[in-house]
Amino acid sequence: EDQVTQSPEALRLQEGESSSLNCSYTVSGLRGLFWYRQDPGKGPEFLFTLYSAGEEKEKERLKATLTKKESFLHITAPKPEDSATYLCAVQAGGETSGSRLTFGEGTQLTVNP
Amino acid sequence: DARVTQTPRHKVTEMGQEVTMRCQPILGHNTVFWYRQTMMQGLELLAYFRNRAPLDDSGMPKDRFSAEMPDATLATLKIQPSEPRDSAVYFCASGLVLGRGRNQPQHFGDGTRLSIL
Numbered sequence: 001e002d003q004v005t006q007s008p009e010a011l012r013l014q015e016g017e018s019s020s021l022n023c024s025y026t027v028s029g030l031r032g033l034f035w036y037r038q039d040p041g042k043g044p045e046f047l048f049t050l051y052s053a054g055e056e057k058e059k060e061r062l063k064a065t066l067t068k069k070e071s072f073l074h075i076t077a078p079k080p081e082d083s084a085t086y087l088c089a090v091q092a093g094g095e096t097s098g099s100r101l102t103f104g105e106g107t108q109l110t111v112n113p
Numbered sequence: 114d115a116r117v118t119q120t121p122r123h124k125v126t127e128m129g130q131e132v133t134m135r136c137q138p139i140l141g142h143n144t145v146f147w148y149r150q151t152m153m154q155g156l157e158l159l160a161y162f163r164n165r166a167p168l169d170d171s172g173m174p175k176d177r178f179s180a181e182m183p184d185a186t187l188a189t190l191k192i193q194p195s196e197p198r199d200s201a202v203y204f205c206a207s208g209l210v211l212g213r214g215r216n217q218p219q220h221f222g223d224g225t226r227l228s229i230l
Contacts, residue, residue, distance in 0.1 A: 034218055043117070043204050043221030044156075087156070091216065099144055099210045100169065101219060103156040 002027045002092050006104035013078055013111050021073040021107045023088030031093035033071050034101065035064050038085045047073075047086075078111045085109070115139045117222035119205050125228045131193040134225045136205030137186055145188045146206040146219060147173075147180055156204070162188065163210060195229045202226050 003026045013019055025033065032051050036044035048057040050066040057064045061082065063074040073086055085108045089101040118137040126132060138145045146161040160170035165182040173180065177196070182188045192199055206219040 032216060036221075041223070043206075043223045046218040046220060049218055089156075099163075099208065099216050099219075100146075100158050100161065102158075105155045 002090055002102040004088055004090055004102055004104035006086075006088050006107050008107060009105065010108045011110070013075075013109070015079055015111055015113050016077050018074070018076045018078070020075070021086055021109070023071040023073070023104055024069060025071070025088075025090045027090045027092045027102070029093035031091045033066055034089045034091070035071070035073055036087040036089065038087055038106070044087055075109070078109075080111045080113050083109055083111045115220075117205055117207050117220055119203075119222035119225055121225055122223065123226045123228075125230065126195060127230050128196055129194045130229075131191065132195050132199075132227060132229075134190045134203050134205075134227070136188040136190075136207075136222060138188060138205070138207030139220055140186075142207035142209050142217075142220075144208050144210045144219075145182060146208070147188070147190050148204040148206065148221075150202045150204060150224070159190070159203075195227075197229045200227055200229050 005024045007022045032049050034049050035047040038044045048064040053068045055066050061076050065072045085106040087106045089103045091101055120135045144163050147159040148156050150156045159172040160180040162182050179191045202224045204221050204224045206221045208219040209217040
């Protein structure tokens, strides 16, 4: 069974204080690892897809990296508008998995001004 | 930007009533997903369709939930009869699946917040 564990559950940062969120996964043949951002009352918003170990993607203050067991979302010099819940999801490559995503519980990030 | 549209955004009804949630996927996407999000369980996949055909509904309580795609622009999720434990936010997502190649990401609507009294 595919499993995704995110840590920490919640993170409070001061504006400008860089940090990282962790996503550990167990999956039978990773087809893709996805990061989403979710704001209160909204649906998850796609951020990145990573396909293989060693791959990195960047967008503004966010950088996602991938190893064979985990992914990190690095936030550099965060701003209050980066406050949100960040969700990690994996897609397995098995024939029976289809295109389903298995989500972690999320990390709730709060950036104080 | 193209978006997944869900209606209604909020629904409050009494236990035993039928609830229908609707989703308009992004034009050109061939796969539609229904998820449920609660504080306790997080995001759970209920069912999904490819080219309007149901592929997997193992996440749904079969006795009360049903999902259909009457046409390429509309997906529905029905609960009959509804129960208080069905209270949650229901999300629809759509994506383009390209066979054995790299799949495009799923794009989510803003959900239907359902409260069953």
